[in-house]
Amino acid sequence: MAALFLGALQERGFRGDGELADRLCAATGDAAIPLLRPLAVDLELLALLLEGDPGESGGRIDLSTGECRPAFTDELGPGPETEEDDDPERWLYVPPLGSRAGYRDMELFIEEVEDAGLADRLRIAIGGRGAFRRFKDVLAVHERSWRRYNRFRDERQRGRARAWLAEEGYCPHIVFRVEPSSGSYPPGPV
Structure with missing residues (x-):
């Protein structure tokens, strides 16, 4: 296996x-x-931090808990850990890398779409500003393709998060959870 x-x-x-x-x-x-040092981090949250707008986002990971904190939460005011906020032994800065990789995900997904008409509509949708919204609008009426795209995108985002962590000297400590709606066993990795 x-x-x-x-x-x-x-x-x-x-x-x-x-x-x-x-x-x-x-x-x-x-x-x-x-x-690599194990770190109990939610790869989906880390991926969101990594793929944020370079001018507005990013964040950091609390190395003691694995908690991902978007940069904007730091602007909300002092919290209980204010004295430790700048401790490089506790925090790992997460740079916002932008949406280029997410755009590439859409391009790669389109290459795998078997329905030529849908593929053409998706190619047109990703042209110019608003590409992500238009792409999702076109896919939204094709439930099966919508689910396939979300699985594809999620796998690629988690992979980029894993790779970034490895570059920083960490590996995600696998934490299992049961999705409340699925109740499936075995539970999926986070």
């Missing part, structure tokens, strides 16, 4: 898949454990 998953990661080649493959190989005893 691990070999199949490893092969799928290598074939897919998303950013961050290398980090997953390294951890899988280490877990099966086929490679050394990567020298």
Whole structure:
């Protein structure tokens, strides 16, 4: 099973898949454990911080708890940890990298769309300002494609977050949760 998953990661080649493959190989005893510090961080929240507007967002991660804090929460006023706000041993700055990678996700998704008419409408939608909104508006009426795109985008965002963490010397500590609406088992990784 691990070999199949490893092969799928290598074939897919998303950013961050290398980090997953390294951890899988280490877990099966086929490679050394990567020298990255584990951090219990929500990859989805981290991805949102990373893909924010460079002029307005970004944030930081509390290295003691893994909590992701958007930059705007720092502007709300002093909180209980004010004295420790600048401690580089506690906080990891998360730069806002912008939406370029998200735009690329839309382009790559369009290449996989089998319905030629839908693909054409999506290509037109991503031209110019407002591309993200128009893209979502076109997909919104195609429920199956909408779900596929969201899974695709989420995987790519989490991969970019994993890769960024590895560049900073960390790996996400896998935390499992059960989605209240699904009640599925096993629960999915965060």
